[in-house]
Amino acid sequence: MIFELEGFVANKVKVMEGVYYLSIESPSISSVAYPGQFVLIRVSPSLDPLLRRPFSIAGVKDGCVEVLFSVVGRGTELLSRVKIGDVLSLRGPLGKGFPAPSFELLLVGGGMGVAPLLFAHQRYGGKIVFGVKDKVYKGLCDWIRDNVGDGLSLFSEDGSIGERGTALDGALSLACSDAEVWVCGPDAMLYEAFRVLSGKVKRLLGSFESRMACGIGGCYGCSIRTKGGMKRVCYDGPVFDLREVF
Amino acid sequence: MDVSCEVGGLKLKSPLIISSGVWPFDPDLWRSPYTHGVGAICTKGLTLHPRDGNPGIRIWEVRGGLLNSIGLENPGVGGFVREYLPKLKDRDVPLIVNLWAGSLEELKPSMEILRDFESDIDAIELNVSCPNVGEKDHILRERLSELSSIFSCARRLWSGPLWVKLSPMSPQVISEALIAQEEGINAVVLANTWLGMAIDVNREKPVFERVTAGLSGPAIFPLTLRLVWEVKERVSIDVIGCGGISSWEDAVSMFLAGASAVEIGTITFLEIDAPAKILSGIGSYLKGKGYAYLKEIIGKAKGGRV
Numbered sequence: 001m002i003f004e005l006e007g008f009v010a011n012k013v014k015v016m017e018g019v020y021y022l023s024i025e026s027p028s029i030s031s032v033a034y035p036g037q038f039v040l041i042r043v044s045p046s047l048d049p050l051l052r053r054p055f056s057i058a059g060v061k062d063g064c065v066e067v068l069f070s071v072v073g074r075g076t077e078l079l080s081r082v083k084i085g086d087v088l089s090l091r092g093p094l095g096k097g098f099p100a101p102s103f104e105l106l107l108v109g110g111g112m113g114v115a116p117l118l119f120a121h122q123r124y125g126g127k128i129v130f131g132v133k134d135k136v137y138k139g140l141c142d143w144i145r146d147n148v149g150d151g152l153s154l155f156s157e158d159g160s161i162g163e164r165g166t167a168l169d170g171a172l173s174l175a176c177s178d179a180e181v182w183v184c185g186p187d188a189m190l191y192e193a194f195r196v197l198s199g200k201v202k203r204l205l206g207s208f209e210s211r212m213a214c215g216i217g218g219c220y221g222c223s224i225r226t227k228g229g230m231k232r233v234c235y236d237g238p239v240f241d242l243r244e245v246f
Numbered sequence: 247m248d249v250s251c252e253v254g255g256l257k258l259k260s261p262l263i264i265s266s267g268v269w270p271f272d273p274d275l276w277r278s279p280y281t282h283g284v285g286a287i288c289t290k291g292l293t294l295h296p297r298d299g300n301p302g303i304r305i306w307e308v309r310g311g312l313l314n315s316i317g318l319e320n321p322g323v324g325g326f327v328r329e330y331l332p333k334l335k336d337r338d339v340p341l342i343v344n345l346w347a348g349s350l351e352e353l354k355p356s357m358e359i360l361r362d363f364e365s366d367i368d369a370i371e372l373n374v375s376c377p378n379v380g381e382k383d384h385i386l387r388e389r390l391s392e393l394s395s396i397f398s399c400a401r402r403l404w405s406g407p408l409w410v411k412l413s414p415m416s417p418q419v420i421s422e423a424l425i426a427q428e429e430g431i432n433a434v435v436l437a438n439t440w441l442g443m444a445i446d447v448n449r450e451k452p453v454f455e456r457v458t459a460g461l462s463g464p465a466i467f468p469l470t471l472r473l474v475w476e477v478k479e480r481v482s483i484d485v486i487g488c489g490g491i492s493s494w495e496d497a498v499s500m501f502l503a504g505a506s507a508v509e510i511g512t513i514t515f516l517e518i519d520a521p522a523k524i525l526s527g528i529g530s531y532l533k534g535k536g537y538a539y540l541k542e543i544i545g546k547a548k549g550g551r552v
Contacts (some may be wrong), residue, residue: 002275004518042516047464047492051307051515091518211305213312213515217270220290220319221305230298230319235270 002216003028004091009082010064016139018071019112020080022088023064029092030060035120036097036182036207036239039065040215042089043078052091053079054212054234056116056184065090068115094215095238100124103180103202108171108193113185114144116207120182127151129174131167135160168192175201183207183242194242206242208233247529248539251285253507254433254484255407256340256369258285261528261540262497262521265488265511266291266344266371266411267316271330276337283521285507286340289326291373293346294356296322302455306444311463311490312512313442315454318346323356327363340368344411347372347396357403369407371435372400374422386418393422397429409486411435414466414473423477423485433484435509436473440466440489463512466490471503478504478545492520494527501540502547 439460
């Protein structure tokens with residue numbers, strides 16, 4: 001069931017400069033959503049911008065859907081201005097998320113790719129490996145540590161936060177042959193994860209990002225090429241087995 | 247308030263049709279509550295053979311509209327009738343197959359496949375894209391001749407409701423609509439997307455690999471409304487307005503200009519329940535004006551029933 005409903009902004013946190021956490025009241029969506037799924041949020045009551053914006057669900061709590069986002073354009077800039085008590089329209093839950101894990105779970109995220117992993121950790125536990133560029137992201141790392149607690153390994157490219165290296169460096173050191181690895185981040189990171197991890201772990205899943213219009217599989221604006229032919233990120237994904245894509 | 251309509255050989259409970267390229271084949275979405283306010287749904291554009299569509303970026307938001315370069319990704323006519331049509335039998339609304347009719351060679355076998363499923367398909371909408379029309383008159387004449395062949399072939403092969411969706415880029419859209427009428431087509435849909443482009447200033451390159459892309463959304467509404475007005479002055483067959491309709495006011499404007507029904511697409515990306523909202527607005531408008539039937543306002547801006 002896909003819902004398109006309005007809900008109050010129950011909580012808003014400025015995690016760091018340009019990064020925000022929102023909790024939006026939506027019992028219908030939060031009760032059925034599972035990790036890896038996403039919502040389309042209307043960022044303006046007018047027809048401008050014309051498209052909703054896609055956000056991975058970062059968690060569900062007390063009948064609310066949680067999202068974590070960085071300001072990257074007009075849509076997210078508008079969304080960053082909402083206040084607690086404002087009303088937002090959500091379409092969701094959308095897409096096919098992560099299937100329940102069958103093996104020891106390792107969650108690997110880079111940058112804002114951490115959002116769906118927070119929901120996965122909330123639901124299934126497991127270890128999180130999170131990588132950032134440098135200490136600019138300290139606020140985000142602190143916020144994630146506060147929310148995740150144990151089981152978080154932090155990496156930064158310059159060594160200013162956690163260990164020196166990338167999230168994939170951390171994944172390589174932590175992943176055992178019985179591990180199931182879920183990776184979220186930009187396409188380049190997903191490809192690199194495939195390259196370095198595909199032969200070393202039981203299962204390797206990745207959550208893909210793409211420009212989207214409908215979010216329900218109708219417009220084919222988000223299709224990507226896989227070994228099994230063209231697939232829609234919004235409908236067939238956003239979670240794919242990386243071995244079926246690369 | 248009777249908002250039903252008769253258009254292009256179909257009787258619809260609502261004059262709002264979901265345009266091609268918008269609605270998924272997912273059968274759940276062809277039933278209530280998603281079909282509230284919907285008169286019919288056009289399928290994704292189908293080609294004879296499956297197509298992967300275009301590489302690179304496919305959608306790009308612009309002020310007031312959306313550029314798309316999807317490139318007709320679809321399972322092919324055969325794939326559609328095998329994989330999707332059976333699952334859509336239990337649907338709430340009529341199904342209109344949008345069929346790519348770029349050439350006679352591709353049209354005939356496509357129509358022959360669809361003919362075996364005529365009882366499951368409520369209408370066919372032929373998508374006749376206008377190629378880069380040359381500037382010489384003889385090329386324009388050739389195009390009209392080619393369209394005449396395509397329309398007459400389709401008409402011979404399909405006894406049910408048959409519509410054609412014309413390109414707004416054609417410099418002779420009235421002539422094309424008149425040829426459709428001569429060949430027994432039931433309705434003309436005006437129109438497809440308008441050609442535009444975008445440049446990514448960061449990459450300093452065109453956004454789309456094919457450079458140009460189709461513009462839809464509110465920005466094109468006045469352009470399409472003008473087309474409907476001009477074509478309806480010349481043809482007696484039904485005209486269906488399609489392009490940028492985003493509100494009940496837009497839909498009513500189309501009816502007043504002579505459209506018997508309208509297709510809506512891009513607005514559903516923003517509001518999945520746009521058909522229900524727009525239909526409610528149309529009903530309120532008719533009631534407020536003292537009309538009992540939608541058909542009373544068709545072409546009224548021209549001073550009477552067209």
